[in-house]
Amino acid sequence: MASPISANRAELLAIATSVANEKLIDKAIVIEAMEEAIQKSARNRYGAENDIRAKLDPRTGDLRLWRVVEVVEVVEDYFKQVDLKQAQKLDPNAKIGDFIVDPLPPVDLGRIDAQSAKQVIFQKVRDAERERQYEEFKDRAGELVTGVIKSVEFGHVIVNLGRAEGVIRRDQQIPREVARVGERVRAWIMKVERQNRGPQIFLSRAHPEFMKKLFAQEVPEIYDGIISIQAAARDPGSRAKIGVISRDSSIDPVGACVGMKGSRVQAVVQEMQGEKIDIIPWSEDTATFVVNALQPATVSRVVIDEEEGRIEVVVPDDQLSLAIGRRGQNVRLASQLTGRQIDIMTEAEASEKRQKEFAERSKMFEEELDVDETLSQLLVAEGFSELEEVAYIDMAELAAIEGFDEELAEELQSRANEALERREEAAREARRALGVEDALAELPHLTEAMLVTLGKAGIKTLDDLADLATDELIAKKRTEQRRRDGSAPRRSARDEDKGGVLGEYGLTEEQGNEIIMAARAHWFADEPDTEEAADADSSQ
Secondary structure (H helix, E strand, O other): OOOHHHHHHHHHHHHHHHHHHHHOOOHHHHHHHHHHHHHHHHHHHHOOOOOEEEEEOOOOOOEEEEEEEEEEOOOOOOOOEEEHHHHHHHOOOOOOOOEEEEEOOOOOOOHHHHHHHHHHHHHHHHHHHHHHHHHHHOOOOOOEEEEEEEEEEOOEEEEEOOOOEEEEOHHHOOOOOOOOOOOEEEEEEEEEEEEOOEEEEEEEOOOHHHHHHHHHHHOHHHHOOOEEEEEEEEEOOOEEEEEEEEOOOOOOHHHHHHOHHHHHHHHHHHHOOOOEEEEEEOOOOHHHHHHHHOOOOOOOEEEEEOOOOEEEEEEOHHHHHHHHOHHHHHHHHHHHHHOOEEEEEEHHHHHHHHHHHHHHHHHHHHHHHOOOHHHHHHHHHOOOOOHHHHHHOOHHHHHOOOOOOHHHHHHHHHHHHHHHHHHHHHHHHHHHHOOOOHHHHOOOOOOHHHHHHHHHOOOOOHHHHHOOOHHHHHOOOOOOOOOOOOOOOOOOHHHHOOOOOOHHHOOOHHHHHHHHHHHHHHHHHOOOOHHHHHHHHHHO
């Protein structure tokens, strides 16, 4: 029959092995937790002021307990110090300044001590388990995983992933999808975060990447890299669009994704609760891709504004509702797919817009250049839209226009320059009326019109301008996407950001930095030289 001591040893080792296997953590961590718990109980028994250590042999279960003390000439702390005479009883070789071991008899854990030790062990094991889960999943963001629904809490779905738990937040679920406890579910790992209560594994079934991963599973050509999904957009639970391209000219990317009788795409549709998927060929040419993205609608013309990042699409009158889609869904998904803001208009609206712009520009040239209507319309027809274009174009190019000659071209350029000077003078007077300092007019890249805009925004001194960040000065204004379904545009905190004060003038970041630094130059000029200031102080 085994002695009580050996039985306890065997029991300790059995517990350590069982916990390590159950929690999938290193047995050494459990042994360390036990040692820490025993140390805590021993301090409660012998005094918390003692530096007590415990060591549990992981093979035999032998437990050693000792107190560490310092050898000193005069003992001031009886818990942590010992004199040389007493020390040499424990260790004949001890000398002043050494730290020696004072063996202690094993302690019997009472009920309270045992409970305290249990809490220490559980906490240590829990921390180790959390760290193991984080290390296992931290590099798996972007993967597709399968788990079992454990519970639904406040609309968030908790998924058992085997060695950890993930959460599908309400906004990352497919609308109207019912989550039932015990059912298997597939999801995409969005991110893994280390938090105080353990690693948080955030899952998604609504993200476009989830759909892309499903296609990679169903379409071998995508998995092998022959076909690539270049862009994806989703209205979860309703409709989605993906743009695909093939690296092999002999393989049709759309047909490969659809599969025989639609088998491949239907497998994805079923996983996404019946969400309709438009598979379209991706193109490097933006206009071509926009036309494809707006399928099944027919597009007449595409006009791209690279500076504003907007695309104007003209469709036949009978295609308008189809291009926009129910509640603007088709154009919204096409916009997400292309990464551009898309404005849809009919041919009649486009014609009306062109006529209005033509009339406005003709009127401007007629008034500013003091020319007749025919000449002003001819300038607009040739592509001129601003006075600067007339003033700074090469003379020979202007004279080469049919019906023009060198004399007329020279006269037009002269009048355009005079008109620009009049504008500049009017802006200068307006700027001064607003109280904007002349010092701002000396800064690089700023025109009088820009200074008027600054003045209207309350920026009238060098200090006012110097206090701005570059983005606050030049950031382009965000514009809201046109909603052709008649509903009001959605508002968010981002919509409140209307861009920089001079955002409409198209200044570059480099120019903005130069303006801000030039405005701040007087701050540094006002600071006295360090050496001169020191000499002045010493002379006093």
